[in-house]
Amino acid sequence: MLRFVVRRLLLLVPILIGLSILVFLWIRALPGTPATALLGERATPAAVAAVREQYGLDDPVHEQYYAYVKTLSRLDFGDSITTRRPVLEEFQQRFPATIELALAAMLFSILLGIPLGFLAAKRHGGVLDHLSLVGSLLGISIPIFFLAIVLKYVFAVKLGLLPTVGRMSVLITIEHPTNFYVLDSLLAGDLEALWDVLKHLILPAVALGSIPLAIIARITRAAVLDVQNEDYVRTARAKGLSPSIVDRRHVLRNALLPITTIIGLQTGLLLSGAVLTESVFAYPGIGTWLLEAIEARNYPVLQGGILFVAIVFVLVNLLVDISYAFLNPRIRLS
Amino acid sequence: MSIAELEARELQLEPGGGGLWSDAWRRLRANPGAIVGFVLVGLFVVVALFAPLIAPEDPRTGDLSRLAGRCCPGPSAEHWFGVDQQGRDELSRIIYGARFSLLIGVVSVAVGLSIGMILGSIAGYVGGVLDSLIMRLMDVMLSIPGFLLAIGIVAMLGPGLFQIMIAVGATQIPIFARLLRGSILAQRENDFVLAARSIGVPRRTILASHILPNAISPVIVQGTLALATAIIDVAGLGYVGLGPQDPSTPEWGTMLTDTTRYLQTAPHLAIIPGIAIVISVLGFNLIGDGLREALDPKLRGRG
Numbered sequence: 271m272l273r274f275v276v277r278r279l280l281l282l283v284p285i286l287i288g289l290s291i292l293v294f295l296w297i298r299a300l301p302g303t304p305a306t307a308l309l310g311e312r313a314t315p316a317a318v319a320a321v322r323e324q325y326g327l328d329d330p331v332h333e334q335y336y337a338y339v340k341t342l343s344r345l346d347f348g349d350s351i352t353t354r355r356p357v358l359e360e361f362q363q364r365f366p367a368t369i370e371l372a373l374a375a376m377l378f379s380i381l382l383g384i385p386l387g388f389l390a391a392k393r394h395g396g397v398l399d400h401l402s403l404v405g406s407l408l409g410i411s412i413p414i415f416f417l418a419i420v421l422k423y424v425f426a427v428k429l430g431l432l433p434t435v436g437r438m439s440v441l442i443t444i445e446h447p448t449n450f451y452v453l454d455s456l457l458a459g460d461l462e463a464l465w466d467v468l469k470h471l472i473l474p475a476v477a478l479g480s481i482p483l484a485i486i487a488r489i490t491r492a493a494v495l496d497v498q499n500e501d502y503v504r505t506a507r508a509k510g511l512s513p514s515i516v517d518r519r520h521v522l523r524n525a526l527l528p529i530t531t532i533i534g535l536q537t538g539l540l541l542s543g544a545v546l547t548e549s550v551f552a553y554p555g556i557g558t559w560l561l562e563a564i565e566a567r568n569y570p571v572l573q574g575g576i577l578f579v580a581i582v583f584v585l586v587n588l589l590v591d592i593s594y595a596f597l598n599p600r601i602r603l604s
Numbered sequence: 605m606s607i608a609e610l611e612a613r614e615l616q617l618e619p620g621g622g623g624l625w626s627d628a629w630r631r632l633r634a635n636p637g638a639i640v641g642f643v644l645v646g647l648f649v650v651v652a653l654f655a656p657l658i659a660p661e662d663p664r665t666g667d668l669s670r671l672a673g674r675c676c677p678g679p680s681a682e683h684w685f686g687v688d689q690q691g692r693d694e695l696s697r698i699i700y701g702a703r704f705s706l707l708i709g710v711v712s713v714a715v716g717l718s719i720g721m722i723l724g725s726i727a728g729y730v731g732g733v734l735d736s737l738i739m740r741l742m743d744v745m746l747s748i749p750g751f752l753l754a755i756g757i758v759a760m761l762g763p764g765l766f767q768i769m770i771a772v773g774a775t776q777i778p779i780f781a782r783l784l785r786g787s788i789l790a791q792r793e794n795d796f797v798l799a800a801r802s803i804g805v806p807r808r809t810i811l812a813s814h815i816l817p818n819a820i821s822p823v824i825v826q827g828t829l830a831l832a833t834a835i836i837d838v839a840g841l842g843y844v845g846l847g848p849q850d851p852s853t854p855e856w857g858t859m860l861t862d863t864t865r866y867l868q869t870a871p872h873l874a875i876i877p878g879i880a881i882v883i884s885v886l887g888f889n890l891i892g893d894g895l896r897e898a899l900d901p902k903l904r905g906r907g
Contacts, residue, residue, distance in 0.1 A: 281743070284740050284743075285740065285743050285744055285747055288740060288741065288743075288744035289744050289747055289748075292744060292748075296756060296760060299760045300759060300760055301760075301762055407637075407886065407889060407890065407893075408882070408886065410832075410889060411832065411882050411885040411886040411889050412878075412882050412885075413836045413839050413840060413843075413857075413878070413881055413882075413885075414840075415839075415840060415843045415860075416839075416860065416878040416881065416882070419860070419864055419867070419874060419878070420875070420878070423867050423871060423874075427867065427868065538749075539749070539750075541749040541752070542749040542750050542751035542752060543751070545749075545751055545752060545755070545844070546751070546840055546843060546844070549843070549844055560752065560755075561755070561844055564755065564756075564759045565845075576748070576752070576756070579748070579749065579752065580747045580748050583747055583748070583749055584747045587747075
């Protein structure tokens, strides 16, 4: 097990090196240069030359890459061009927003998906089973931003039940020591703020959670159906255990392995969906941050931000692999 | 059930033992989900191919007088899906939009599939340093969330139909490369490969005519499902403002985005393109699921 973890951690090294090269080259391939992005189209040649000098854009490429890696290792990503605030500071503010949203989406999909899949398998071939199959097919076929727009239109615009944009009402101010607003409002002991934050989370979380919900329900159904016909389940029933105990101890517990894997895989994929969901709800997370940065050619944010996101994504996938290995005795014990 | 019993059952159910493909086809036809999928995709393809014959009007030119000061008139006898913010017939735009979705979907999957397959087969069959090099590169590509990668590529290449196809295709390269490599590694050790090698069949011929045909079925399944993902990704790119350059292009994702401003007064303008996307994606997903079940060797011989 330890060897497996060490091996996977070592594999991270080439990935990170490759990533930094890729991001470095990508930034330089973007149309428009930092100079024109900073100074506008009508800058004087002298001003452009000064900016090129400042960013070292006239140095040989390998020296530029070396300088880039050096700033990375110091965790110094410079200041955002549009807000003039340090990139790291903005990241610390934006990142918890996306994590909070992703966790809420995952919670929604797990709490609904596993019982739904389980019930569908228990009533195999029944109405609920067919409904859940059709529902989960629709769930993976609806573009996330379309669902988000429809939800926003129905629940926020038409019915006025929930807020349309943002993380929190502007009328409420609380301290933000962690930038996880749910946690912040709990720490402040402000229930009104907590309720407000939760209301802002509901629609984005449901939209973002729709795909994992569909997939978790489907996998749960398939896994339970699979396990249900195993010999050990028959034995457990034959020795007179009550159906609920058989379900809990023998069926669900063994079905949990594929379910955990899929939950992990989906958690990584949430980052992709977050870009679109955040965009619909003007939610100030990583997704909207990067989209704005691409539009404004905000180089410092892009250099740091994309790398951050990729590292988080790789680490999440690594954790998934390790927990999978840990849960699966065949890998754990080998 | 014992293995002997299982085998007996399989023998009973497979009289004459059809080949993999005829067998799969038989099972696909018996799957109601796949039939619905074929109908939806068939409809989608027919509409896309014969758009100029079906569409009542030109999708790009509108008549602002139809708006009569309000946006936008809903469905009527003349305009089944209503009129959009520029006075264009929404039905015609949806019909022509099928062309773009299908074209972009097919081309981008073709790009991802062919490059991915070449890389995957080299990695799987040649092995060694080349294998590690290719697979590490794929790891790096997979370490950026797919949709973000597509956004990055479009930002780099600039907006446009061709660039979108490349971007969406590129995100699918690592998926196909991994899939094919795994599949080939599994096939490489088979007896028939050993037999071919021992009688001196050249390596390239072994790969092309012995290994690839046997490793291809997961790729076909993934290819169908990838069409669904590609259509969704293209619409998503349209949504974040990276759609086709010409704003009059009837692309479903862009149509959906451009009309969210009129959601209050004309919700149909956003909802109809959305439903068109869902229907086409659903069709490919249904076929993909059906194919997966039909080609799964574990399920062979079960009705």
